[in-house]
Structure formats: structure tokens, C-alpha cells
Amino acid sequence: MKIALIGYGKMGKAIDAIATAKGHEVILRVDLNSQHLLEKEHLEKADVAIEFTTPETAYHNILKCFESNVPVVCGTTGWLDKLPEIKEHCEQQHQAFLHATNFSIGVNIFFEVNKKLAALMASQPQYDVWMEEIHHTQKKDAPSGTAITLAEQVLAAVTRKTGWVNAENQQPENLSIISKRIDPAPGTHTITYTSAIDDITITHTAHSREGFASGAVVAAEWLKGKTGVFTMRDVLNL
Ligand SMILES: NC(=O)c1ccc[n+]([C@@H]2O[C@H](COP(=O)([O-])OP(=O)(O)OC[C@H]3O[C@@H](n4cnc5c(N)ncnc54)[C@H](OP(=O)(O)O)[C@@H]3O)[C@@H](O)[C@H]2O)c1
Structure with missing residues (x-):
């Protein structure tokens, strides 16, 4: 070609x-x-x-x-x-x-896993949900575009959350996205559902561009x- x-x-x-x-x-x-x-x-x-x-x-x-x-x-x-x-x-x-x-093929598959998990968690109000994204220190924007896509997917299903915030969670209706800048991370995204009994976590880690x-x-x-x-x-x- x-x-x-x-x-x-x-x-x-x-x-x-x-x-x-x-x-x-x-x-x-x-x-x-x-x-x-x-x-x-x-x-x-x-x-x-x-x-x-x-x-x-x-x-x-x-x-x-x-x-x-x-x-x-x-x-x-x-x-x-x-x-x-x-x-x-x-x-x-x-x-x-x-x-x-x-x-990234892995991220696109991860998007589908995220949507599926969010749909399952929609009817489980005992779980809180939050996100973390880690990138290298040259990255100018926060949260990453990928984190925003993941957050929008969660919000579409888990309606007890009404919007995302790029901070530690202050209000139960907010989906918290915590951004960390650590070299040389090319990009890690984690979504965690947490309850008094257990946690469920999904993570995508990019090794390079x-x-x-x-x-x-x-x-x-x-x-x-x-x-x-x-x-x-x-x-x-x-
Ligand atoms: N979709 C994805 O998976 C993905 C992944 C990574 C990045 N991106 C996006 O891809 C874009 C490029 O990222 P990058 O990291 O490669 O940036 P970069 O290293 O800054 O490269 C940008 C390139 O575009 C050239 N350029 C600027 N104006 C141009 C024009 N009018 N015609 C032709 N070429 C022109 C620049 O030329 P000079 O070198 O001469 O300045 C440079 O070669 C960004 O928007 C970034 O957010 C997307």
C-alpha cells in the first residue's frame, strides 16, 4: 500500500x-x-x-x-x-x-469493557465509582481525552453520577477523575468501583506510543x- x-x-x-x-x-x-x-x-x-x-x-x-x-x-x-x-x-x-x-486497539477494546461494566453497575448503588489517569509530565491537558471518553461512558450508564470532576470527590453525585503526571508513563487509565465489601478495578496501561x-x-x-x-x-x- x-x-x-x-x-x-x-x-x-x-x-x-x-x-x-x-x-x-x-x-x-x-x-x-x-x-x-x-x-x-x-x-x-x-x-x-x-x-x-x-x-x-x-x-x-x-x-x-x-x-x-x-x-x-x-x-x-x-x-x-x-x-x-x-x-x-x-x-x-x-x-x-x-x-x-x-x-490504540487495546484502548478501543477497553472502551467496550468499560461500557459493559458500567451497565452491570448501573443497578448496584452500593458501589461508588472513581477514575485515575497517569501520564508523562509533558502532557498539557488534564484529564486526558481518553479519560473523558471513559467518564462519558460511565456517566451514560451509572445515572447516580451526574457529571465528572477533575479532583478528589467532594459530592457523591460527581465522578472523580484523579490526574497524575509521572515520567515516563505513556498513559494509564483505571476505573474502580468500590463498596464496603469489595473493589472491582479495570486498568489499561500503554507501554509506548x-x-x-x-x-x-x-x-x-x-x-x-x-x-x-x-x-x-x-x-x-x-
Ligand atoms: N488518535 C491518537 O491515537 C493520537 C495519539 C497521539 C497523538 N494524537 C494527536 O495527533 C496530533 C499530532 O501529534 P504528534 O505527537 O505527532 O505532534 P507533533 O510531534 O507536534 O507533530 C505534528 C506534525 O504536524 C506537522 N504540521 C504542522 N502543520 C502542518 C501542516 N499545515 N501541514 C502538514 N504538517 C503540518 C508538524 O510539522 P513541523 O515538524 O515542521 O512543525 C509536525 O511534523 C495531535 O493532535 C495529537 O493530539 C492522536
């Missing part, structure tokens, strides 16, 4: 290594200094584009791929207010688009030849 990498930072480089090791050919590498390469004459030679750039540039880059008839896998976060527009463009122009805020990169390559392999708007749930058949 011929791949165009749009964004060649930490994720772009990790994806390059994994895609090449799997026998794919990276035919285009675009960063801030080589944006002039983001034209149809170059893009249309790719079977798929993988976009990991910045919130300010992702929208424009995705439209460039659509104009060039290239399916696009996008992992850039922070621009999702424009996602409905992108979906509309994709459908109108019969293109292919796949976005995920977390491409390779999980995000290899998930993006799997998504690109899956997207080739399709049209429509997809997520990792489609790729993993969850």
Missing part, C-alpha cells in the same frame, strides 16, 4: 517506522516546511493518507485529500467542532474518512477501497 503521511512529528515518524516494517511504501512525508507537497499531483499517487498534525491544520488537510480522491485516516485531536462538516463533505464527495481520538501508530496503520489498511465515514469501532468490528 502507498501511504502519504501528513504531519511528520512524533506520531508521523512512529507510523512511518511501523508502516515500512509491514511492507508498505511511504511515498509522501509532509510537515510544516513542506506543505507545498500537499497538492493533488502528489496526493493522488497514494492509496491512503494518514493525518497527524495540529488542530489548526487538520480540517484543511482532510479536504485536500478528498479533492485528490484519497481515503484519509486522521488522528489529530482538538478540531472536532468541525467534524460534522467533514462528514458532510465526505459523504457528498463519496470519499473515505476515519477518525479516532485514540487509535507504538499502540497509537500501529492502530492507525491497521485503520489505513482497513479503509483502502472503502467509501464513507468510519471509526475504530468499525475497524475492530466492536
Whole structure:
């Protein structure tokens, strides 16, 4: 498969290594200094584009791929207010688009486990529930986007909790998310249900950013030849 990498930072480089090791050919590498390469004459030679750039540039880059008839896998976060527009463009122009805020296959499976456990705990009010996320000290946002997704899944089922707070719990109706910043943790997420009798805990621990990169390559392999708007749930058949 011929791949165009749009964004060649930490994720772009990790994806390059994994895609090449799997026998794919990276035919285009675009960063801030080589944006002039983001034209149809170059893009249309790719079977798929993988976009990991910045919130300010992702929208424009995705439209460039659509104009060039290239399916696009996008992992850039922070621009999702424009996602409905992108979906509309994709459908109108019969293109292919796949976005995920977390491409790790393990995290996507963990999301499903979290939903299942929350559904079981909905009718067990003797359990309190709280969360913890641990990341490296360079991480600027807290709680992590993955923690927010996990919290929203819990809140959708466990209605005795009405919202999340990024602090130790003060009110029983709040879902507490405790954020810790410890090097070199690439990302650990834990959900604990606790009662007077016992605790039930589920944890996902990332060992490196390779999980995000290899998930993006799997998504690109899956997207080739399709049209429509997809997520990792489609790729993993969850
Ligand atoms: N979905 C997931 O699983 C997942 C996982 C990790 C990260 N992310 C997200 O992915 C994005 C990138 O993360 P990262 O860690 O790779 O960031 P990064 O190391 O800062 O890399 C960003 C890259 O985008 C390039 N870039 C900036 N503007 C561009 C433009 N207009 N056209 C083409 N390239 C442009 C930068 O070029 P220069 O090097 O020249 O500045 C750089 O190569 C972030 O939004 C992050 O939150 C998602």
C-alpha cells in the first residue's frame, strides 16, 4: 500500500517506522516546511493518507485529500467542532474518512469493557465509582481525552453520577477523575468501583506510543477501497 503521511512529528515518524516494517511504501512525508507537497499531483499517487498534525491544520488537510480522491485516516485531536462538516463533505464527495481520538486497539477494546461494566453497575448503588489517569509530565491537558471518553461512558450508564470532576470527590453525585503526571508513563487509565465489601478495578496501561501508530496503520489498511465515514469501532468490528 502507498501511504502519504501528513504531519511528520512524533506520531508521523512512529507510523512511518511501523508502516515500512509491514511492507508498505511511504511515498509522501509532509510537515510544516513542506506543505507545498500537499497538492493533488502528489496526493493522488497514494492509496491512503494518514493525518497527524495540529488542530489548526487538520480540517484543511482532510479536504485536500478528498479533492485528490484519497481515503484519509486522521488522528489529530482538538478540531472536532468541525467534524460534522467533514462528514458532510465526505459523504457528498463519496470519499473515505476515519477518525479516532485514540487509535490504540487495546484502548478501543477497553472502551467496550468499560461500557459493559458500567451497565452491570448501573443497578448496584452500593458501589461508588472513581477514575485515575497517569501520564508523562509533558502532557498539557488534564484529564486526558481518553479519560473523558471513559467518564462519558460511565456517566451514560451509572445515572447516580451526574457529571465528572477533575479532583478528589467532594459530592457523591460527581465522578472523580484523579490526574497524575509521572515520567515516563505513556498513559494509564483505571476505573474502580468500590463498596464496603469489595473493589472491582479495570486498568489499561500503554507501554509506548507504538499502540497509537500501529492502530492507525491497521485503520489505513482497513479503509483502502472503502467509501464513507468510519471509526475504530468499525475497524475492530466492536
Ligand atoms: N488518535 C491518537 O491515537 C493520537 C495519539 C497521539 C497523538 N494524537 C494527536 O495527533 C496530533 C499530532 O501529534 P504528534 O505527537 O505527532 O505532534 P507533533 O510531534 O507536534 O507533530 C505534528 C506534525 O504536524 C506537522 N504540521 C504542522 N502543520 C502542518 C501542516 N499545515 N501541514 C502538514 N504538517 C503540518 C508538524 O510539522 P513541523 O515538524 O515542521 O512543525 C509536525 O511534523 C495531535 O493532535 C495529537 O493530539 C492522536
